Amino acid sequence: MITAEVLSKDYGAKRAVDSVSFTVAPGKVTGFLGPNGAGKSTTMRMIVGLDRPSAGSVSVNGRRYAEHAAPLREVGALLEAKSMHKSRSARTHLRAIAATHSIPNRRVDEVIELTGLAGVAAKKVGGFSLGMGQRLGIAVALLGDPQTLILDEPVNGLDPEGVLWVRNLARQQAAAGKTVFLSSHLMSEMAVTADHLIVIGRGRIVADAPIEQVIGGHNVPTCKVKTDAAPELMNALAAANVQLTRLDAETIEVAGLDGRAIATRALETGILIHELTPVLQSLEQAYMALTQGEVEYQSGSTDGPAETIKESQEQP
Numbered sequence: 001m002i003t004a005e006v007l008s009k010d011y012g013a014k015r016a017v018d019s020v021s022f023t024v025a026p027g028k029v030t031g032f033l034g035p036n037g038a039g040k041s042t043t044m045r046m047i048v049g050l051d052r053p054s055a056g057s058v059s060v061n062g063r064r065y066a067e068h069a070a071p072l073r074e075v076g077a078l079l080e081a082k083s084m085h086k087s088r089s090a091r092t093h094l095r096a097i098a099a100t101h102s103i104p105n106r107r108v109d110e111v112i113e114l115t116g117l118a119g120v121a122a123k124k125v126g127g128f129s130l131g132m133g134q135r136l137g138i139a140v141a142l143l144g145d146p147q148t149l150i151l152d153e154p155v156n157g158l159d160p161e162g163v164l165w166v167r168n169l170a171r172q173q174a175a176a177g178k179t180v181f182l183s184s185h186l187m188s189e190m191a192v193t194a195d196h197l198i199v200i201g202r203g204r205i206v207a208d209a210p211i212e213q214v215i216g217g218h219n220v221p222t223c224k225v226k227t228d229a230a231p232e233l234m235n236a237l238a239a240a241n242v243q244l245t246r247l248d249a250e251t252i253e254v255a256g257l258d259g260r261a262i263a264t265r266a267l268e269t270g271i272l273i274h275e276l277t278p279v280l281q282s283l284e285q286a287y288m289a290l291t292q293g294e295v296e297y298q299s300g301s302t303d304g305p306a307e308t309i310k311e312s313q314e315q316p
């Protein structure tokens with residue numbers, strides 16, 4: 001369990017994290033989303049004691065990270081590329097870290113196997129690709145078989161097999177009762193990995209809810225209905241809060257009624273429906289709606305002349 005209480009971080013005049021309070025519960029995967037510069041990495045760094053809060057507090061299983069006698073056994077973290085001795089092999093690197101916590105070499109071999117690094121364990125980490133470096137970082141996070149895993153952009157640089165592997169790893173760890181907190185900019189991946197989402201924008205929490213609620217919370221139930229009697233069905237469904245759109249001769253989009261209500265009305269009026277499909281909003285759409293106005297660094301239009309990343313106006 002990770003608990004943040006009115007946690008803030010200032011860098012000079014810049015408030016990177018602004019009085020956030022949240023808990024990350026064990027037994028599920030909690031995704032941490034937000035635009036560039038929203039404060040995700042800063043929050044994660046404060047959890048593991050790499051940054052000191054300007055105000056408020058954050059604890060893991062009731063204690064600040066530094067208060068844990070063997071932190072690696074309590075919390076495993078993959079944060080931005082850490083300094084490594086580039087001339088060391090992956091195995092030597094892992095053994096050196098393991099030694100600080102009396103973790104046996106047997107466990108080093110296990111995590112090498114688990115992270116798919118067996119073939120390159122003897123190679124110098126200086127020659128590692130981005131993806132291999134990520135796998136090594138995850139191997140470090142797993143070394144102490146910790147109760148809590150914090151992974152900042154774990155799929156960054158990974159190939160599709162690696163992305164799938166991280167997803168399965170996160171899900172397995174959560175299923176084993178562990179606390180899993182991960183950030184990613186890959187919405188499609190987050191949608192199939194996370195159970196719960198915390199969304200941050202300009203240092204403040206803008207959503208903290210189960211993923212279905214985040215995705216479903218911003219739209220009315222919508223279904224696509226196919227029938228040979230489209231005009232009749234439209235008449236039967238017409239009501240104040242229902243929006244009906246004829247998509248083609250036999251297809252209607254119905255916003256404001258769920259599938260059960262539509263099917264019940266069709267049955268009552270003797271109209272045959274031969275297809276009824278809920279139209280689900282994607283996580284990406286929900287995320288864009290949630291973080292509208294929270295984006296600090298906005299891309300220019302791709303239609304116009306090439307534009308570099310620009311800083312939008314400060315909010316009052």
Ligand SMILES: Nc1ncnc2c1ncn2[C@@H]1O[C@H](COP(=O)(O)OP(=O)(O)OP(=O)(O)O)[C@@H](O)[C@H]1O
Nearest residue numbers: 011014015016034035036037038039040041042043
């Ligand atoms: N060491 C630092 N010194 C000064 N400002 C910093 C420092 N670290 C972060 N910031 C600023 O704090 C804000 C939050 O940054 P942070 O890296 O936590 O965002 P993020 O959500 O992780 O972004 P990204 O998705 O781009 O990784 C940004 O405006 C950033 O420029």
